Amino acid sequence: MENISLHQRVGRRSVMLAYLLLFLFFQPALAGRAPIRITGKVTDGPSSVGLPGITVQVKGTSTGTVTDATGAYSLQADDNATLVFSSIGYTSVEIAVGGRTVINVPLAEDTKSLAEVVVVGYGTQRKSDVTGATVTIKGDELVKQPVLTATQALQGKAAGVQIISSGQPGSSPVVRIRGTGTALAGTAALFVVDGVLTDDISNINTADIVNVDVLKDASATAIYGSRGANGVIIITTKRGTVGKMTVNYTGNAGFRLPANLVKMANAAEYANYVSAASGNIVSPGTNSTDWYSQILRNGFQQNHGLSINGGTDKSTYFLSAGYYTDQGIVIDNVYKRFSIRANNDFTFNKYVKVGMSASYANGDNQIANLNTAYNDAYRAAPLIQSIEGSKYGNTSVYQNVGNPILDIKNNNNKATDNRLLGSAYLEIKPVEWLTFRSNMGGDWVNQNSRVYNYQFNNDTTTFINAGGNQRNPNSNLSVGNTRTFHWTWDNLLTFNRKFDKHSLTILAGTTAEQYTLTSFTAFRKDVPAAQNLWYIGTGNANTSTNDGTGDKYTRNSYIGRLNYNYNDKYLFTATIRADASSRFPSQNRWGYFPSVGAGWLISNESFMQNQHIFDLLKVRASWGRVGNDRIPSDSYTVTVQPNLAYPFGGGVATPGSAITQIKDPNLKWETTEEADLGVEFTALNGRLSGEINYYDKKARDLLINVKVPSVTGDADGVVLTNAASIRNQGLEFTLNWRGKITNDLSYRIGGNATLNKNSVIGLNGGQPILDGGVGANQQYTTRTDNGQPVGSFYVLQVLGVFQNDADVSGYKNSAGQIIQPSANPGDFKYQDTNGDGKIDDNDREFAGSYQPKAYFGISLGLTYKGLDLSIDAYGNVGNQVYNGKRGFRQNVLDNVERSMAYGRWTSGSGIQTEPAANSGNLQASTYFVESGNFARINNATLGYKIPQVILDKVKVSSVRVFVTAQNILTIKKYSGFTAELPGNPTSQGIELNAYPTTQTYAVGLNVGF
Incomplete structure (x- = not known):
């Protein structure tokens, strides 16, 4: 110093x-510098689905929170702090605050786990936390297919989900989740679109969908109580994201072609068959008409969608418009749909948020008279020319069968519907761990129908030469209008806290709904043929008839759910829903539907940390009950029928009223109880993933008709009551593999399979249900009875064909009686099941059912640089179908299939499977029951993304062109048009007038700006 x-x-x-x-x-x-309040939302990748349970930590401190059920969070931090967003199943993200008060974060999924977010009833959960059986399908996978609804595109993509689709324009497929669980009550799955409950999604543009989440077991669906018995499909549509406005277009156009057509006998083959059947020589002439080719065509289809997306921290928006056209493959058949959507969200402050979703769709369906035309095309003689000069060929020259072309041309059947589906919500978050949400939804539908039948006489001076049953001496017009309105109102409170290693979410609330329907029809004759005069008022007032009906029911519910997670290892879920339905008498109005589930994340245990096979391994088990109230609203109410004539002394009829029906005043809920056990895993660094489920699903107190002593005025002597049980047991398997060969070349392969056993396990005094009538000689073909699947075929057993007279006389019972004494060589030999020496309905046996024993889906994908290829396949095995077209033949002059003409029995041929030429009117037998097994390539799509370096020059963010094909190849044993036959459970699987399977070939374009 x-x-x-x-x-x-x-x-x-x-x-x-x-x-x-x-x-x-x-x-x-x-x-004086104080920490600032930071709020935001954590979402799953590019979608707007909020992620619950995401940890938000201030880096380098112990300060942090977790996101709530909607993905929202709120915490305090310095303006120069760094936030860390992390969760099992997602790649961690660090973001500098930089003075911002609102930070929204999309997290990328970590493919090494199953922790993707899924939508469950009234909320969301991490997939790894779910204790019920659910499956998620991304909207990007569904939009590849040129179909009307997302339901059709689901086929083969989810284990336990059977989609039975028709090629008819404007039609919605039948959905069966884990088998058929009822006989007479409704079987449709419940759809939930942005919180609104509905039974149909044909109004939803597939391009607007982010995710489809399927809730399969009772534990997952119990939160929906009375609506959950048949499974729940939750549709989440796209919402706006923070950022500059983006514009996206997606569209495709192409043609639909008939597939798997049945070859009918030509003129020569027909003449030969009829000659042999009738004993009269029939000349084939010079004409040979293929009637199916006359009523079928290649139909044009197109689908276009345009959307706008964007927003700020305070408000976001998603707007879209779509146009869909499907001509169909039947002449004069076309369906058009125009749809628009607006989804908006507004954040006022950290406490209050509101939003709305609204969609409008207009459907216009020109319906072809396929039911009659298809039957006539099968039966009409090929000798008749379809059109002779200016007149239609008169097919009734040979038999009472109409000209199939005229069946379609002689009427104009049009249906239009306008539908508005929407919801609005208010969300209040007074503190970080508590959220109140009120959601009001509505589904309004207005449908109009108009059927005009032209006047056709057998006057050769007119343009039309109508014969047989096609003569119509008076034109007539039928009009109808049906209006429905269904509203729902949910008020929910969600508590979400994390305490050290404990995570707890509690949901409680109420929900109410009401459905109303009004419908009327009117009819008049002699309405002029000019379309501008097709109104009831222009017809003959003396021929006027009118009718009307309606319906109204309400539900009121209380719901609660608890989700508990300890240390990301042990999971527990409990749900309770109390439902009151006006469809039941007051003493049975309330139903209570509980569920519990537990899960164990084995892969998070310490003893699993040093293994290198499983990235995630979870076992789960659940149990739950759900209900079904889909019965007519007056099922328990006895009504009086007025204006009945009563004869008194002297034979004078006096008008009066009477009770003409018996009803059970104590009807109660159909209840489904289900146990589920599952294993989920990912392995080998995320390349392999899979799931195995076992379920046991019992539906009890099912509605069925029970025989009762006849009373005055009662015609049937039966009463609808709760007296049956149905059981579905099954196994589900899902396996997916993702691999990368080089940095530019990657691939995926996946598949799922479902094994299901369906059986009626108790009618409890109820009468077996006979259904599936085919023609005059086959009054019923199915029987729903104990120990058999619902809607099992119940027919005579064909033992072969009588080869000669000795065969006929030698067919005897144990008492030596000739069993079929009136039979001829070439006739079917039927089994005398009860041994009474005669063949009648008492000899019928069960011969399988339409319900498959197994169904499966396969998916393949390949990506190389900008190229992408995907192939999907679907099929089922172990079921039967009934060839009702053959059973409906009623006349010796009816046409036959080519295989019947060539493969028929003749003397000395030894043929045992096809009878001799005959006049039809055969009894219901195993001859008509065929294998329903099939496998089909559902879709193949090849796409190419234009390199970004090129797009940057024209200021376009993305362009993808693609070609796609639907139903390319079907391998089936069934000899008819299609083995896919939608219908009611007790009469399903009978082909009479099924719309043929169609193939579609289209080109498409996706553009983003």
Whole structure:
């Protein structure tokens, strides 16, 4: 110190004084700087689905929180802090605050786990936390297919979900989740679109969908109580995201072609068959008409969608419009749909948020008279020319069958519907761990129908030469209008806290809904043929008839759910829903539907940390009950029928009223109880993933008709009551593999399979249900009875074909009686099941059902640089179908299939499977029951993304062109048009007038700006 000069000492002291002054000057400001409140939402990747349970930590501190059920969070931090967003199943993200008060974060999924977010009833959960059986399908996978609804595109993509689709334009497929669980009550799955409950999503543009989440077991669906018995499908549509406005277009256009057509006998083959059947020589002539080719065509289809997306921290928006056209493959058949959507969200402050979703769709369906035309095309003689000059060929020259073309042309059947589906919500978050949400939704539908039948006479001077049953001496017009309105109102409170290793979410609330329907129809004859005069008022007032009906029911519910997670290892879920339905009498109005589930994340245990096979391994088990109230609203109410004539003394009829039906005043809920056990895993660094489920699903107190003593005025002697049980047991398997060969070349392969056993396990005094009538000689073909699947075929057993007279006389019972004494060589030999020496309905046996024993889906994908290829396949095995077309033949002059003409029995042929040429009117037998097994390539799509370096020059963000094909190849045993036959459970699987399977070939374009 002695060596330091005075100047140096003064200098040092001056610097120290300067630092001290600076510190004192800024110290008040530093001391007064308070942490800022930061809010935001964590979402799953590019979608707007909120992620619950995401940890938000201030880096380097112990300060943090977790996101609530909607993905929202709120915490305090310095303006220069860094936030860390992390969760099992997602790649961690660090974001500098930079003075911002709102930070929204999309997290990328970590493919090494199953922790993707899924939508469950009234909320969301991480997939790894779910204890019920659910499956998620991304909207990007569904939009590839040129179909009307997302339901059609689901086919083959989810284990336990059977989709039975029709090629008819405007039609919605049948959905069966884990088998058929009822006989007479409704079987449709429940759809939930942005919180609104509905039974149909044909109004939803597939391009607007982010995710489809399927809730399969009772534990997952119990939160929906009375609506959950048949499974729940939750549709989440796209919402706006923060950022500059983006514009996206997606569309495709192409043609639909008939597939798997049945070959009918030509003129020569027909003449030969009829000659043999009738004993009269029939000349084939010079004409040979293929009637199916006359009513079928290649139909044009197109689908276009345009959307706008964007927003700020305070408000976001998603707007879209779509146009869909499907001509169908039947002449004069076309369906059009125009749809628009608006989804908006507004954040007022950290406490209050509101939003709305609204969609409008207009459907216009020109319906072809396929039911009659298809039957006539099958039966009409090929000898008749379809059109003779200016007139239609008269097919009734040979039999009472109409001209199939005229079946379609002689009427104009049009249906239009306008539908508005929407919801609005208010969300209040007074504190970080508590959220109140009120959601009001509505589904309004207005449908109009108009059927005009032209006047057709057998006057050769007119344009039309109508014959047989096509004569129509008077034109007529039928009009109808149906209006429905369904509203729901949910009020929910969600508590979400994390305490050290404990995570707890509690949901409680109420929900109410009401459905109303009004419908009327009117009819008049002699309405002029000019379309501008197709109104009831222009017809003959003396021929007017009118009718009307309606319906109204309400539900009121209380719901609660608890989700508990300990240390990301042990999971527990409990749910309760109490439902009251006006469809039941007051003493049975309330139903209570509980569920519990537990899960164990084995892969998070310490003893699993050093293994290198499983990335995630979870076992789960659940149990739950759900209900079904889909019965007519007056099922328990006895009504009086007025204006009945009562004869008194002298034969004079006096008008009066009477009770003409028996009803059970104590009807109660159909209840489904289900146990589920599952294993989920990912392995080998995320390349392999899979799931195995076992379920046991019992539906009890099912509605069925029970025989009762006849009473005055009662025609049937049966009453609808709760007296049956149905059981579905099954196994589900899902396996997916993702691999990368090079940095540019990657692939995926996946598949799922479902094994299901369906059986009626108790009618409890109920009468077996006979259904599936085919023609005059086959009054029923199915029987729903104990120990058999619902809607099992119940027919005579064909043992072969009688080869000669000795065969006929030698077929005897144990008592020596000839069983079929009136049979001829070439006739079917039927089994005398009960041994009474005759063939009648008492000899019928069960011969399988339409319900498959197994169904499966396969998916393949390949990506190389900008190229992408995907192939999907679907099929089922172990079921039967009934060839009702053959069973409906009623006349010796009816046409036959080519295989019947060539493969028929003739003397000395030894053929045992096809009878001799006959006039039809055969009894219901195993001859008509065929294998329903099939496998089909559902879709193949090849796409190419234009390189970004090229798009940057024209300021376009993305362009993808693609070609796609639907139903490319079907391998099936069934000889008819299609083995996919939608219908009611007790009569399903009978092909009479099924719309043929169609193939579609289209090109498409996706563009983003």
